Amino acid sequence: MFTGKAALITGAAQGLGKSFASALLKKECKVCAADNNEEKLQATVREFQDIYGENNVMYAKCDVTKEHDLEETFKRAKSAFNRIDIVVNNAGVVDERNWERCLDINLTGVIRGTLLGLKYLRKDLGGAGGTIVNVSSMAGIFPVEYSPAYCASKHGVVGYTRSWAFHPEVVKNGVRLLCLCPAYAKTDILNFQPESPEDLAQAQKSMEALGIMRVEEVSDAFIKLLEDSDNNGSVMSVTKQNTIYWKMPVPKF
Template sequence: MKVEGKVAMVTGGARGIGKAICAGLLEEGAKGVCIVDNRTAEGQGTASELCAKHGENRAIYVNTDVTADDQFEAAFVKTKDQYGRLDIVINNAAIVDLVNYRRMVDVNLTAVITGTMLALKYMGKCHGFDGGIVVNVSSIGGLAAIANLLFRF
């Protein structure tokens, strides 16, 4: 898929890999990116930094807890309202929290499924849109066991 002129939404886009994805999309000519994250200061800072480099309104930040379905859907609506379209959804948000494992499953698994279903709702040809791409990001931990994460009894 060519990125030029497309609009993307990136969960976990305030820092790290998500921030790099947002920057890369804009460097490849994306019309805009929506940074979806719950880190307000970092998200606003990333949006400002990307706009300073790539142009006004090329990046927006939407404070979102991806485990809250209403907030997550509101990010899709805000992206479409801002840019008039949505072409790429990148489910990148993730946490490691072995103490609160339910929260970790909600962010790392359930929110990815929710994000994919919302992408279908807001981009799907079956809903009258042009279609698009969904990218679900995972670490190597999604493919193989990591010794450091084993519980010791």
């Protein structure tokens, strides 16, 4: 199902994005790894190229808050691989102090990546159909007292993704949209600075209660989400305890 296909992943230099890239490369999918951290991205792409071959992994320095960067990334991936089948809008930060930045990366960046994904995947626009996975969080389902802006950005990702998923023109043109909602996983994002000692205590309490996953636990769920069929519009959560699809209502008018 992945052999010979091509994926574009934002925030792929490290953490979950790197783990998603690695899981897809293992399954013989080509990967365009995009990130704004040039140094880390270069190291990651070199590491992947050594294992999977130079022609199967490409590098795209890309800031998801910049429309031009993302457009160029899609253009370059399409021209290098001659196709794009999977788009993973994964880049994200926790930043309550600069909450506009948090929304610009986590939500506006996902919107930009989704619109470009639709442009490249829709059959009526010259694509071959495919899948867009938007990375939300358990914070896209539940309230998070210590990071309300992050929580709002991730709720936004769920609503945005599901809205496009059920758009009749999108369904007709072969694009599937999915949301992945991980709980805590061991990446640099967990080193965020809460605004107060009380918020820090709350964050620690929540991490102790839920546990912290290895990135591979999340990328296993990511692959399952892609492999499962008939799941357009799904929201999948992954925690240390389980991986489940959320039964979210779709109104019928």
